[in-house]
Amino acid sequence: MNTIIEPFKIKSVEPIYFTTPEERIRILEEAFYNPFLIAAKDVLIDLLTDSGTSAMSSHQWAGIMEGDESYAGSESFFHFEKTVKEITGMTYIIPTHQGRAAEKILFSITGGKGKFIVSNTLFDTTRANIEFSGAEGIDLLCAEGKLPEIPAPFKGNMDIDALKKVISEKGAANIPLCIITVTNNSGGGQPVSMQNIKEVKKVCTEHNIPLFIDACRFAENCYFIKLREKGYSDKSVREIAKELFSYADGSTMSAKKDAFANIGGFLALHNIELAEQCRNLLIITEGFPTYGGLAGRDLEAISIGLNEVMEEHYLQYRIRSIEYITEKLVAAGVPVMQPAGGHAVYLDAKKFLPHIPVDQYPGQALVGALYIEGGIRGVEIGSLMFGKYDSTKKLIPAQMELVRLAVPRRVYTQSHIDYVTEVIIEVFKKRNRIKGLQIIEESPMLRHFTAKLKSIQ
Numbered sequence: 463m464n465t466i467i468e469p470f471k472i473k474s475v476e477p478i479y480f481t482t483p484e485e486r487i488r489i490l491e492e493a494f495y496n497p498f499l500i501a502a503k504d505v506l507i508d509l510l511t512d513s514g515t516s517a518m519s520s521h522q523w524a525g526i527m528e529g530d531e532s533y534a535g536s537e538s539f540f541h542f543e544k545t546v547k548e549i550t551g552m553t554y555i556i557p558t559h560q561g562r563a564a565e566k567i568l569f570s571i572t573g574g575k576g577k578f579i580v581s582n583t584l585f586d587t588t589r590a591n592i593e594f595s596g597a598e599g600i601d602l603l604c605a606e607g608k609l610p611e612i613p614a615p616f617k618g619n620m621d622i623d624a625l626k627k628v629i630s631e632k633g634a635a636n637i638p639l640c641i642i643t644v645t646n647n648s649g650g651g652q653p654v655s656m657q658n659i660k661e662v663k664k665v666c667t668e669h670n671i672p673l674f675i676d677a678c679r680f681a682e683n684c685y686f687i688k689l690r691e692k693g694y695s696d697k698s699v700r701e702i703a704k705e706l707f708s709y710a711d712g713s714t715m716s717a718k719k720d721a722f723a724n725i726g727g728f729l730a731l732h733n734i735e736l737a738e739q740c741r742n743l744l745i746i747t748e749g750f751p752t753y754g755g756l757a758g759r760d761l762e763a764i765s766i767g768l769n770e771v772m773e774e775h776y777l778q779y780r781i782r783s784i785e786y787i788t789e790k791l792v793a794a795g796v797p798v799m800q801p802a803g804g805h806a807v808y809l810d811a812k813k814f815l816p817h818i819p820v821d822q823y824p825g826q827a828l829v830g831a832l833y834i835e836g837g838i839r840g841v842e843i844g845s846l847m848f849g850k851y852d853s854t855k856k857l858i859p860a861q862m863e864l865v866r867l868a869v870p871r872r873v874y875t876q877s878h879i880d881y882v883t884e885v886i887i888e889v890f891k892k893r894n895r896i897k898g899l900q901i902i903e904e905s906p907m908l909r910h911f912t913a914k915l916k917s918i919q
């Protein structure tokens with residue numbers, strides 16, 4: 463049998479609302495060409511993010527009812543703690559309301575002026591929290607990771623030589639930690655190999671630099687290791703995850719990704735002094751250490767979700783559905799990142815819209831075109847998200863201009879996915895008509911969330 467089926471049946475459904483292209487032209491204008499400013503009811507297929515948008519299982523919903531809402535020592539916390547300990551092998555487990563709350567706490571303590579945090583690629587909230595602390599974030603992605611159309615098995619890997627160079631330039635004492643993002647969200651959802659993690663760990667150990675894992679999509683990454691890395695095909699995803707975390711000194715995670723939860727996150731650590739400092743800050747910003755900004759029911763849902771996500775029928779379906787969209791787009795000549803990532807399809811907007819210069823934000827322009835054509839909401843991962851200005855206010859563009867179409871977990875069916883590919887191919891046929899954009903309002907940090915733009919006529 464060739465067809466990989468959705469490994470679930472649907473018990474509860476939610477309506478989606480239809481709009482016409484004419485209505486969407488007006489809605490997009492009123493939202494200043496920013497998908498974050500469009501009301502969700504005006505979106506037909508929402509691929510803005512896979513974060514917090516998963517469908518929970520009946521087990522998770524049952525867990526929600528079982529949630530223990532005690533302020534201190536809740537039973538749900540102990541379930542959560544046990545699960546996270548089993549998966550990560552870490553000693554101290556600190557719940558937070560989201561991944562970025564874990565980052566804020568971690569970098570408030572370890573960051574600061576004159577410090578450098580090195581990574582394969584920092585996710586935008588991670589980078590923002592590092593910079594907010596006064597530290598600098600340095601991305602050291604391997605060369606093949608920067609070439610969207612060149613397939614390679616582990617395009618999320620860190621460049622080991624570049625890591626060594628940065629350590630000798632900046633000094634190990636100024637690098638409080640190294641953090642590897644699995645899978646590499648901002649770099650196309652591409653996986654990191656076990657080999658690479660081992661090599662990074664070796665270099666870090668030589669210089670006494672703790673290694674952290676941004677574990678948002680650890681299960682997807684581990685499944686890629688199982689599929690692509692020699693020596694792992696017979697291991698379970700749980701075993702692979704155990705090995706992966708064994709190289710780490712700590713981990714941050716957003717439970718809104720591979721834990722199938724609608725909210726939540728955690729910080730997991732081995733170092734007791736750091737854990738104590740983090741818990742002290744947690745109490746001020748998130749809450750008591752046995753709930754950390756979450757309800758007991760959330761802790762219960764996360765704990766169940768973390769075990770479900772390692773189920774291999776699920777991961778096979780998950781990885782295959784993204785690969786399926788990518789294959790169809792490649793066959794139609796659409797420039798897309800290859801191979802497919804774990805959670806999203808990434809269109810290469812620079813190649814898709816060569817007539818739009820980077821300072822007119824081709825990625826954002828493509829996001830708008832997909833919305834008008836088919837009511838699909840995606841997000842730009844390019845110069846609107848990562849661009850900076852030089853001293854003359856000229857744009858320093860991002861490395862790539864991508865549009866991410868992130869697929870929520872267990873939410874859309876095969877026909878939704880087929881519809882999405884049809885819309886993209888239709889937009890590709892009409893690409894010459896798409897116009898560039900100009901920013902009319904922006905904030906100093908994470909500007910893509912709130913920026914207002916207009917079409918350049």
Ligand SMILES: *Cc1c(COP(=O)(O)O)cnc(C)c1O
Binds near residue numbers: 563585588647676678
């Ligand atoms: C989503 C995400 C985060 C931040 O998590 P939130 O729960 O959204 O705060 C950090 N790192 C990566 C790789 C992510 O995908």
